[in-house]
Amino acid sequence: MALPSLSGQQVQAIMGVFKRKVEELQVQELPADEVEELIFQLTKVTLKDSLINFIVELTERKETLDLAEFMNITLKVLSRTTEWGTLSTPTDGEVGFHRIHQQIQSRLLKRGFEFNVVVVGNTGLGKSTLINTIFKSTVARTSIEGEVTPPASTLQIHTISHVLEEEGLRLKLSVTDTPGFGDAIDNSNCWDPIVKHIESQLSLYLDAELDVERTASIPDTRIHACLYFIPPTGHGLRELDIAAMKALQETVNVIPVIAKADTLTPQELLQFKETLRDEMLSADIYPYPRTEYADDDDEKLAVLAIQEQLPFAVVGHNHSVRKDDGLVVRGRRTRNGFVSIDDGAHCDLASLCDVLIRDRMDDLIQTTALFHYESYRRRNVVQGDSADLDVSEGTTDA
Numbered sequence: 526m527a528l529p530s531l532s533g534q535q536v537q538a539i540m541g542v543f544k545r546k547v548e549e550l551q552v553q554e555l556p557a558d559e560v561e562e563l564i565f566q567l568t569k570v571t572l573k574d575s576l577i578n579f580i581v582e583l584t585e586r587k588e589t590l591d592l593a594e595f596m597n598i599t600l601k602v603l604s605r606t607t608e609w610g611t612l613s614t615p616t617d618g619e620v621g622f623h624r625i626h627q628q629i630q631s632r633l634l635k636r637g638f639e640f641n642v643v644v645v646g647n648t649g650l651g652k653s654t655l656i657n658t659i660f661k662s663t664v665a666r667t668s669i670e671g672e673v674t675p676p677a678s679t680l681q682i683h684t685i686s687h688v689l690e691e692e693g694l695r696l697k698l699s700v701t702d703t704p705g706f707g708d709a710i711d712n713s714n715c716w717d718p719i720v721k722h723i724e725s726q727l728s729l730y731l732d733a734e735l736d737v738e739r740t741a742s743i744p745d746t747r748i749h750a751c752l753y754f755i756p757p758t759g760h761g762l763r764e765l766d767i768a769a770m771k772a773l774q775e776t777v778n779v780i781p782v783i784a785k786a787d788t789l790t791p792q793e794l795l796q797f798k799e800t801l802r803d804e805m806l807s808a809d810i811y812p813y814p815r816t817e818y819a820d821d822d823d824e825k826l827a828v829l830a831i832q833e834q835l836p837f838a839v840v841g842h843n844h845s846v847r848k849d850d851g852l853v854v855r856g857r858r859t860r861n862g863f864v865s866i867d868d869g870a871h872c873d874l875a876s877l878c879d880v881l882i883r884d885r886m887d888d889l890i891q892t893t894a895l896f897h898y899e900s901y902r903r904r905n906v907v908q909g910d911s912a913d914l915d916v917s918e919g920t921t922d923a
Contacts, residue, residue: 529603531612532614538567538611538612539567539595540592541593542566543555543596545561552918554590554591555589555590557589557590558584560580561580564602567610567611568608568610569611570608570610572602572821573821576602576605577607580598583598583601607622619877628761631884636742637694637695638696639745640698640749640890641698641726641746642656642690642700642701642881643701643719643750643751644700644703645655645709645751645752645754645773646752646753646755646784647706647708647756650709650756650784650785652752652754653665653702654741654842655711656700656752657882658855658866658874660689664685664698664700665700680715683704683717684699684701684702687699688837689693690703696722703718706719710795710845711808716768719773720772723777726746726747728748728901729746730745730746731898734902748895749777749893750813752782753779753780754784755782755784756784757784757785757797759793759797761801762805767804770805770807770808770812771810772810777882777903778814778892779812780837780881781801781805781835782836782839782873783797783798783836785838786838786873787864787871789838795824798838801836802835812832814880814892815828815879816829818896831876837873837880839872839873839874840872842855842857843911845904869891872905892903
């Protein structure tokens with residue numbers, strides 16, 4: 526790791542906090558558990574959890590540090606962040622780099638971006654209808670009214686891609702449906718083809734990255750989000766749901782939703798959501814977003830607020846209707862009254878759209894790249910290296 530080179534003033538600041546602390550404690554070397562506090566004193570910036578964990582890793586098996594060791598650890602920490610706080614170097618005027626966000630926006634407008642979703646759930650839960658509702662377009666195939674579609678005898682993988690455009694920005698959206706999931710008499714391991722499909726997209730990206738003649742822009746078919754549809758039974762998770770979500774969460778961001786939530790009364794729905802949250806926690810199912818992926822305390826609080834809403838209770842409907850008061854909304858009449866699907870008091874569709882699109886679409890893409898893809902890459906590159914080593918050793922022995 527290349528460590529940053531500091532100015533004389535910055536070096537003096539680091540030496541100063543070290544000297545003051547050891548004098549205060551009347552010791553020759555700095556106790557290792559004081560490092561986090563001293564770096565905070567240097568920068569006046571609250572350290573993110575990832576940096577705190579990095580400091581713990583660096584000071585492991587060390588009780589005290591001399592000045593050189595403290596300086597080295599401080600440089601390693603600074604090399605992992607741009608939040609230097611009071612150690613930042615002031616400028617005498619405008620340089621212009623603050624405009625880089627305009628350059629990024631301009632490039633994004635020219636290139637567009639890719640977003641890939643897989644929907645998982647039993648036949649008849651309104652998966653395609655919900656996707657079409659979310660994106661306000663026919664991007665997923667739905668059954669024609671009156672058409673009877675027999676359940677698939679085996680699970681199938683169907684992907685449909687579209688390019689949507691909004692205010693000059695192009696989105697290449699790919700929706701993968703999984704007809705046949707959970708519809709057989711024996712559903713043992715019926716999620717395996719879905720996991721293999723998700724891993725195959727990670728593999729395609731890895732192969733493209735490792736290609737000697739790789740292109741400047743690698744097509745991204747990695748799955749960024751999995752909408753997992755839970756039947757509105759009001760009872761709890763099935764063994765199938767638990768096993769499937771546990772398997773899927775290892776390779777993709779899983780967002781659980783309660784399908785056709787308007788079939789439950791508000792009280793039934795509240796109780797059902799609480800039951801599902803308790804059962805997911807007991808089963809070690811951790812839906813997206815996850816606190817361990819949060820960069821700072823503010824992000825962690827935002828994640829916790831979203832987790833309190835999970836699973837999202839959703840209603841899909843692609844037509845607008847006129848209410849008795851003359852207002853035209855997307856919704857429908859049910860036995861429990863009129864459901865306005867975009868009204869947060871009626872269902873969680875708006876909150877789901879916030880997580881999937883408006884507020885966290887980029888985070889879903891980045892989480893896929895930084896966590897799920899990196900985990901897959903490390904596993905497979907290490908396995909590949911081990912295989913190459915075995916072949917080499919076998920050849921030498923021969």
